[in-house]
Amino acid sequence: MYGMVNRAIEEMVTTGFGAEAWEKIKDKAGVDVEVFVSSEGYSDQITYGLIGAASDVLGLPAEKVMEAFGEYWILETTKRGYSDLMSSGGSTLKEFLSNLPNFHARLSMIFPHLAPPEFAVSNVNENSLTLHYMSNRAGLTPFMKGLIMGLGKMFETPVQVELAVAKASGADHDEFFVQW
Template identity: 50%
Template structure:
């Protein structure tokens, strides 16, 4: 993952819990990096170690950490660092979700070494959609849940998110039902 992801985790922790808490998490993770460079690619294991250390330090489940980070990623990181990219996604939640399958094509212009997930939509209704999430990375469905919650907050639209199918149960991908 790119450094911007790890930097965002750092920003989330420092903003909400202080620099000392971040230093404790970094120490607990065993990661020996003084600072993350946003445009540099880092091994995925660094991000997962930081998330696990945050869960331990904060006495939260890893799922809770991933949801919180997903929301933060949308509401703070991407909205502040890439406002043009986010506003190009659509004028409301439904439009953003309908454009999500091509969203990472634009992101890859900024981060060419990105290994993006793939999103497909089905069961498109007036107030709901099924989002199919495909990724080479395991265990990030709660991060995606947080992203979806963050997108709802971005558009001031309460969302309900139900995980209908997941890879941990032997499926090829995760399927979320999102309603608003």
């Protein structure tokens, strides 16, 4: 994944737990990269390793680390240079989620080698919809949940997210039932 992702994990950890915790996490993950460059590609294993090590060092389940990271990504990371893009995604939670299938395509100019997830929406109602999340990567379901929770906060819309169909249980992809 692009360095932007690892940088954001670093920022979340150092802001919440200090620079020493981050050094411990990098040590534990066996990562010797001094500075992650946002626009450079890194092995996905580095990102997974950092999440696993953060879970150990901070004493939190990996799901919680990923959920927190999803919220952090929406509420903090996207503020730095991507506010226009986020605003163009929609002015309500429903609109934003409905536009999600096209979202990462707009980033391909900045990140030409992006391997983004795919999204689809179905059963769109006044106060709920089903969000389909398709990825070649495994294990990022809690990150996705955190992203949706973060969007709820961004739009000041209390939201409930339920994993209705799980890839981990053999389904083709994850389906989230999102209610607000």
